[in-house]
Amino acid sequence: MNDQSAWTRIVNRIGFWGIVIITIFALAILFLLYPLFGMIARSFQGSEDRIFSLAAYKDFFRLPYYYRTLKHSFAVSSLTTLFAVLLGVPFGFIVARYNIPGKKILNAMVVISLLSPPFIGAYSWIVLLGRNGFITNLLRLINIEIPTIYGFRGLLLVFTLKLFPFVYMYVQGALQSFDNSLEEAAENLGVSGVKKLLTVTFPLILPTITAGAVIVFMTSMADLGTPLLIGEGYKVLPVLVYEEYMGELGGDAVMASAMSVIIIICTLSVLLLQRFTIGRRSYSMSGLNPPPIKKLKTGPFIILTTLSYLIAIIALSPQITTLVTSFIKTQGPIFVPAFSVKSYTDVWYKLSANITRTFLYSTIAMVFMIIIGIFTSYVIVRRKSNLTAVLDFILMSPYVIPGSVIGIILIMAFNKPPFMLAGTASILIISYTIRKIPYIIRSSTGILYQLDLSSEEASINLGVPPLKTFFKITAVLMLPGVISGGILSWISTINELSSTMILYSGRTGTISVAIYTEIIKDGYGTAAALASILTLATVLSLFLFNRLTKGKGSVI
């Protein structure tokens, strides 16, 4: 009796939100900090049970076998970023500012290509331009040998086409909220044409462009599936981490850990560099006075329209390719010119469980994300304190950790008692939730900041207790926004490969893993069928997302 009252007193003192904060902290420490610091500690382990050693890092920067991959990663990511900006900025500018017809269709095409996993791009470019590719073989008929797309060139091609939509979407967003009075002022001062663009418009949207560029850089640096499929001899850092971890010798866990730390440092520095230089000069504009959409003359109109659709079609070509090839008959690795649904019946007998699982796991993860998103964003925004600021910081950290590294830190932390989670669905769901948490928190806090306090205050003034107000008013108002954020996370979760590849087991394989396995085993038809199923699920969920946000939601 006495105990119980003491317990109640403690609970009363901490309060409901105190308990929420403690719970979230506990979850973050168990599933994120503990595995992460475990890896960092491991990277400093010496060979003969020495407690602290820099041997792995020294080896990394001494031996070309290792440091070469870092150079490769930087080369691929920087050039990808450059090309993505060169493609995304003009494309975004043209579509935003001129009377290009069917903007919604163009945007939908770009969004679909953006949301599908990069390795499907790699796979379909192999189908088109690879050693036995359609286009390669067509060109061979007229005796033209195209250079190999495996290695550096392929990585650049796949990443650029896959990631320029980020820049495109950011530029569009920035131009839509652009305040035209600035351009008008420039014109009044006698600055116009290209000069106005370069001295007024672009400097104003530069922070946004660089924000998009950083995402391109980080995504291309972290991706594992694409370089595994198309990189071949040109090894990048995530591939080496994967090999070091997955080698038959049991791998070199210390080296794999050290290399993971090095990748995280790279992505983190790029992010911070952007935040503290150009990102700082971010200009907030109201969007109340957007510039008018200019009408083009017939000539430029035709050229720019064609060009825009061409870019969108090329961006979407992986989806088109997989859809078409999924209905082509295959003989082992070779497509033969005949229609067939055999790829789909093969999927049915062999991999139907993968499809069910993918949707099940992603949906459970989405429910977690929504619950955590609502509660965490509330304590971060409405219960500001140093503690919640720390919580915010911790939960943002997965943003800079590549998926494969999240997979490795989770399996290393939870493959022994008391946390025997290896090979279970739980560990996949945990990984998905961790990977998407930063995005969910960003979108949920954004919603909460926009939410007017007056309805909450009115409710409290009318005598409704704060907690009841939260559940009856705040949570209800937040829910649509958070759910639409959840749907976006759901889409990227069904497409997730990097961490799944490390965490899956025979009974927990997902669609993306099955596609990857089929590709490396030459089962190109089944891979195409599965990829098409993924695309279909993505398109349907996007449709739902648009309905929920009434077409106003942004996917990035």
Next chain:
Amino acid sequence: MKKVLVFVTILTLVASFGLFAAAQAEAKSQSNEVTLYYSHSADWTDPLIKEFQDRTGIKVNLVGAPTGELVARIRAEKDNPLGDLLWGGGSDSYQVIIDLLEPYEHAHMNQVLAETRDPGNRWHGTSIDPMVIVYNPKLVSEKDAPKGWGDLLNPIFKGRIAHADPVRSGSAFMALVIQLFTMGGDNEKGWKYMSDFVDNLERKVVGSSTLGFKGPADGEYLVGIAYEEGALRYAHSGANLKVVYPVEGSSKVPSPIAIIKNGKNTENAKKFVDFILSADVQSKLGDVHRRAVRTDIQLPAYMTPNEKLGDFYWDTVWIGENKDRLLNKWKDLIIGK
């Protein structure tokens, strides 16, 4: 406040229940499934797996990856095995995890070649897998064509040899051992050859063993080291590829299947082993360029007979015991330590 407590408790319960329900869902219905770790290519194994499913009603869960990765998985999962069967690669890969394999006397013990059997019955050869050299006859003239392992040091092939990484690929490791022993042995002479060979590779290996034959066939590499099945499959389908049985010799490496100890579906795994070694299945191997292991089945006429594959004996136990050392030596050569 009590309400709050109840709510938080319920929330936590629901959350953990979600996780456990998902975990439980996997654990259920074990009796009619089996989890297969395999490194063979899908086009000839898929029909066999499908037939097994149709005949027995046992659902086969597939984990496909290079042999090295599968072995790494089995080692990592030794306290809680998640797979039931390992299929593919060379017998040495099985030797390194021999304590994690379940002995089984399958239904056809008396019908298989002695050299494809493990004395302790922990792995069972399902085919014989020699390693061969391939070259692209459009790019390499008859005169320059490699005849054996020694010719791979020819400077005209420098940087244009497709060879997978022995650390990841089971067949690439077979090639490493065969090269080492037919070119001098596990001594200074043999390793001098390996070091020169790595130099001629320009320290670059390809991502997967299938590139050993695909790379040269597509003209991206001049020569390659490949497992016989892939090389013959490509050569017979009209690719630009010639297959060479090295003059120094190859080896009769058994490519096994094994049951993983303490797996969740051991009974079904046994059925799968019996199925793969049955006369039915073994008699189909010739059509897919594989050498059957049953004594009652003749090799197809197009295949070089087993006796002509060289004298180098694939000593599984010794190779398995020394595998870590050999691979570390190789890795040092590639890394340039």
